[in-house]
Amino acid sequence: MVQKREGRIKWLNRMVSEPYYFLHFIAFFSYLPIRSSASPYVSDRLLDREIQAFLALMMLSAVKMVREETWEAFIADILFYAKIFLIAVSLITDYRLALWYSVAFSVIYLLALQPAFDKLGTAKKLTPLQLEELLSEGNTTTCWLIEFYASTSSAFVRSSRCFPELSITYSNDILSFGIVDLGLFPNVAAKFGISLAGGMSQLPTYILFEKGTEVSRFPDFYVEATPSLPITKKLLCQHFELDRLLLDYVKGS
Template identity: 30%
Template sequence: MSFIKDFRQLLKPYYWINILLSISYVTCKRTAVICNFLFPNTDCELDSRETEILFFLIIVVMLRTRKAGSVTMVNYLSASFVYTKIANLILWFYADIRYGLPYGALVILCALTLPEPTYIGPEHVTYFRGLQTLDEELKHHKGTTWLVCLYAAWHPACVNFAPVFAELSASYSLDNFKFGKLDVGRYPDVAAKFRIQDGPTSRQLPTLLLFTEGQEEMRRPQPDNTGKLQKFLFSKDNVKAAFDIDGIYQKCKEKLATSKNKKTD
């Protein structure tokens, strides 16, 4: 099922066009008809310099995607597109500046006209208006598990994470498992209470807080034993894994079923 979902995602223009751009040089150089047309009087083989560039690209992509925490095929591709296109740009310029310039212009044009697809659909998110509304909710409904996103509307990382959080809320929201957001830019007392730096250079935005029984159980990103903030990639898969969203959803669903059975009895 996951493979089918990834395959459907790859059919979107952003992905297959970027895949073509990422393999353009090797494909042209290794296809005899195209190679003889673009590179007459040369062997249709990769020379030592081109091979070095490609090996360096492979190493960079592996390191960066591993550091980013990519866990699906689409994640790997999205994380590697920038590096593969830069490598292809270098290869095209290395071969001939007349090919490098149009390729660079094409990459820029695609970047401007084909942004990476994001989730556009329903959401089940409660927007809290200040610290008091959050405290009241946690105090009076302790049986509800909350995943709360502290964000700032002007922060780029928060803007990028918004569709991911909305998609999670649409998929996992229950009567006793809810999703909320609170703008620390508008309510700085929230940032103060939860020890969140809300400045332009803050690495704590967004911050996800999991509340069970009215108390904070965990958060991401979080500091390590030395107090240093641990980096966290706010992708859908990473959030699901870090907070065990599937496990929480199943437990909350079982509690709802149990409470309904008691009422009917």
């Protein structure tokens, strides 16, 4: 119970301290004083639309709660729908208010990024030199699964919890997990055929190396040839056959 309470307090502190969440909180909270100043006629019209928007948001939240695998993806989706509903309801009060919220949310998008999951699990942060050494010199570990990412990629933020949790489950003497930040080391992308163009649509990229040689990756070299699938633990597990690798380790140990 104490650990759960501490976890909730830590989560609330992060929600307040992170600019992304704090700015969204201020934007949504600003609706309350604006709403209280509306005329009785407008207020009656607003109430019906607010109830409809709230119910719609609750239904979407329930659906996303079931479908989304990570909290980061769930929060991103719910904030997106909440912004749409707030702008739509604001149109009833004054189109200028709706325009103001549109501009405010655009500014937040430009100034603050949604924070990614900040734990590594058993994965290791690697520099380009460290990655080159472990791939060229070999290691006691047969396989390395490497995540190439950038914190500015929305797809990475949404899936950032998957890789650390997979590393905890599947790390063993024949499989290790590592991450390389292409935001810090963009030159590494070209070496491994990863495109940083088009809004970094190929990030994150996952590559499985066996004895220093690439044997599989997701997504493939050409984004056009790869379905735009949300990255989940199940997807990565199936694509890289992590259960088979774990079974091979158990049988060989």
